[in-house]
Amino acid sequence: KLYEDVADLPGLHYDFVIVGGGTAGNVVANRLSENPHVSVLVLEAGPSNDGVLDSEVPFLSAEMFLNPTYSWNYTTTPMPGFNGRSVPYSRAFILGGCSAHNGMVYTRGAAADFDRYAELSGDAGWSWNQLFPYFLKNEKWTPPTDHHDTRGQFNPQVHGTNGPISVSLNGFSLPTFEQKVIQTTKELPHDFPFNLDPNSGKELGRGCNLLSVAGERSTSATGYLAPKFIQRQNLHVLLHAQVSKLVNVTRKMGKPSFGGVEFRYGNSLFVAHAAKEIVLSGGAIGSPQILMNSGVGAHVTLSALGIPTVLDLPSVGQNASDQPLLITQWAVHSTDTFDPIRQNATLFAEGMAQWNASRTGPFVDSGIMTHLGWSRLAQDSPAFSVHADPSSGPDAPHLEFSFVPGGSTPGNSMSIFVALVSPVSRGSVVINSSDPFAPPLIDPGYFSNKWDLLAIRDGISLAERFVSAPTWSGFVGAMTPNLANLSSADLETAIRNMAAPNLHMVGTAGMSARGAAYGVVDPDLQVKGAVGLSVIDASVVPIVPSAHTQAGTYAFAERGSDLLKQRWGL
Numbered sequence: 001k002l003y004e005d006v007a008d009l010p011g012l013h014y015d016f017v018i019v020g021g022g023t024a025g026n027v028v029a030n031r032l033s034e035n036p037h038v039s040v041l042v043l044e045a046g047p048s049n050d051g052v053l054d055s056e057v058p059f060l061s062a063e064m065f066l067n068p069t070y071s072w073n074y075t076t077t078p079m080p081g082f083n084g085r086s087v088p089y090s091r092a093f094i095l096g097g098c099s100a101h102n103g104m105v106y107t108r109g110a111a112a113d114f115d116r117y118a119e120l121s122g123d124a125g126w127s128w129n130q131l132f133p134y135f136l137k138n139e140k141w142t143p144p145t146d147h148h149d150t151r152g153q154f155n156p157q158v159h160g161t162n163g164p165i166s167v168s169l170n171g172f173s174l175p176t177f178e179q180k181v182i183q184t185t186k187e188l189p190h191d192f193p194f195n196l197d198p199n200s201g202k203e204l205g206r207g208c209n210l211l212s213v214a215g216e217r218s219t220s221a222t223g224y225l226a227p228k229f230i231q232r233q234n235l236h237v238l239l240h241a242q243v244s245k246l247v248n249v250t251r252k253m254g255k256p257s258f259g260g261v262e263f264r265y266g267n268s269l270f271v272a273h274a275a276k277e278i279v280l281s282g283g284a285i286g287s288p289q290i291l292m293n294s295g296v297g298a299h300v301t302l303s304a305l306g307i308p309t310v311l312d313l314p315s316v317g318q319n320a321s322d323q324p325l326l327i328t329q330w331a332v333h334s335t336d337t338f339d340p341i342r343q344n345a346t347l348f349a350e351g352m353a354q355w356n357a358s359r360t361g362p363f364v365d366s367g368i369m370t371h372l373g374w375s376r377l378a379q380d381s382p383a384f385s386v387h388a389d390p391s392s393g394p395d396a397p398h399l400e401f402s403f404v405p406g407g408s409t410p411g412n413s414m415s416i417f418v419a420l421v422s423p424v425s426r427g428s429v430v431i432n433s434s435d436p437f438a439p440p441l442i443d444p445g446y447f448s449n450k451w452d453l454l455a456i457r458d459g460i461s462l463a464e465r466f467v468s469a470p471t472w473s474g475f476v477g478a479m480t481p482n483l484a485n486l487s488s489a490d491l492e493t494a495i496r497n498m499a500a501p502n503l504h505m506v507g508t509a510g511m512s513a514r515g516a517a518y519g520v521v522d523p524d525l526q527v528k529g530a531v532g533l534s535v536i537d538a539s540v541v542p543i544v545p546s547a548h549t550q551a552g553t554y555a556f557a558e559r560g561s562d563l564l565k566q567r568w569g570l
């Protein structure tokens with residue numbers, strides 16, 4: 001049952017308390033409450049997703065993630081790699097978490113990314129082959145809303161059909177642009193090979209964009225808390241409940257254990273009790289923050305703030321792994337873009353009306369990318385002279401390209417988003433106040449290693465090469481801004497001034513092998529050195545996958561839920 005008011009909750013004693021009803025938290029809540037004999041409480045700081053049009057309508061995703069009502073409204077620290085810029089760092093403040101406000105892009109990553117997780121955790125269960133069934137368990141493949149012929153656009157054999165999250169191809173087409181993207185794979189096949197389905201684990205190449213949609217956005221709240229699940233008697237979700245810290249420390253088997261979760265509802269503090277286990281699913285920023293507020297973190301940081309150390313775990317909040325993004329853009333001599341809809345109020349209203357009437361038309365997609373592509377740097381790239389290859393293996397990409405029929409300048413444009421998906425740089429999320437409700441210091445650390453900057457530079461060249469294919473002749477105009485003829489130093493400055501967060505942070509409560517000298521959780525996702533406390537969300541993923549992160553987060557949450565159930569014999 002969904003509760004808007006703490007006064008309506010039947011009690012505050014549960015078997016499991018899950019902190020955060022986000023992408024991962026709602027998976028755990030659903031899977032645990034499959035067993036009618038356990039009671040589950042989810043504490044979510046944000047409001048309900050129900051009826052939030054900006055979240056429901058895929059085309060409004062940009063409006064959604066810029067909407068301050070549904071955001072934690074974080075800002076990063078000034079980053080030297082960004083020429084001292086502080087930039088907004090979006091995180092969702094709504095039931096469903098980032099799945100309810102993200103760009104909906106559905107990508108899993110390279111098989112080697114997951115095999116690397118297995119290797120560094122010492123648990124083969126995190127390998128691509130063993131995690132693959134969990135990707136399928138999460139996914140419900142859904143034909144696109146325009147019912148177009150999807151042959152040659154994806155491989156049904158690598159998709160699930162019965163999961164709670166709908167995944168589909170774009171349901172509205174911009175044929176001229178799309179045909180040119182595919183034609184480029186024929187004209188420049190060496191640099192830009194076609195890939196039928198990059199979600200197969202073999203990611204390199206160009207393929208169609210998949211989205212977590214079915215006419216409407218599909219989220220962990222609409223899927224895992226759908227009416228047939230949220231009506232379970234043993235599943236309670238409390239909204240507007242912001243967790244401050246874990247309390248009631250006792251010792252079990254010589255290790256600290258927390259019996260309660262303190263949260264703020266309105267102006268009052270309450271404590272929810274977990275008889276079996278507390279699961280932190282607050283995301284890459286929320287989870288490490290709550291750990292540190294509770295005295296779990298680096299002793300030196302905690303003592304400087306006057307917070308008693310319960311567990312000295314220096315990796316908490318460190319190892320933040322995220323992808324910087326740079327948008328390249330060209331004017332185009334065509335109206336076959338999303339720009340007319342975005343720039344013309346009448347067309348926009350028509351699109352909205354069509355979506356309302358029939359869940360068809362341009363508003364069924366994000367209105368951003370039609371295709372995605374992944375590439376490696378050339379073997380003789382200057383990047384390799386400053387650092388060894390950080391990718392997970394020779395079949396894993398360094399760069400991701402999103403092909404977008406639209407742009408941010410007046411008139412018609414096309415854009416290629418260049419994301420560095422195998423960064424060397426690492427950042428951190430650290431509290432700097434004893435007030436548990438104060439925002440933490442968020443430093444994604446972009447370009448703190450020169451390799452990352454050089455890799456993005458290569459990415460810009462690759463984007464330019466893409467639009468140099470003969471098929472774009474007559475379609476593509478000037479690059480805006482023109483990065484093509486800049487000196488090396490000027491291009492470096494431009495990258496530092498223009499790059500933005502790709503918002504895929506992981507690793508701040510990173511998983512490592514049992515007994516490792518670093519890391520926050522063991523391969524079973526329990527906090528090292530504690531009892532009855534685990535973390536299940538993107539923060540446990542030790543290195544960012546070469547992908548957008550929701551699919552991986554869902555798969556981690558599905559397996560994490562199974563590990564919890566096994567531990568408690570459920």
Ligand SMILES: Cc1cc2nc3c(=O)[nH]c(=O)nc-3n(C[C@H](O)[C@H](O)[C@H](O)COP(=O)(O)OP(=O)(O)OC[C@H]3O[C@@H](n4cnc5c(N)ncnc54)[C@H](O)[C@@H]3O)c2cc1C
Binds near residue numbers: 282
């Ligand atoms: C704007 C944006 C666009 C993105 N686009 C894409 C995309 O297109 N494709 C993709 O794959 N990935 C995308 N991502 C990334 C992806 O959505 C996230 O990596 C993933 O959803 C994270 O899941 P999570 O469960 O770790 O955290 P979240 O989904 O953020 O869940 C955390 C939840 O915990 C709650 N919470 C936090 N702290 C507290 C507290 N103290 N008390 C109570 N509740 C708390 C939050 O409100 C939230 O609901 C995007 C992210 C953003 C921000």
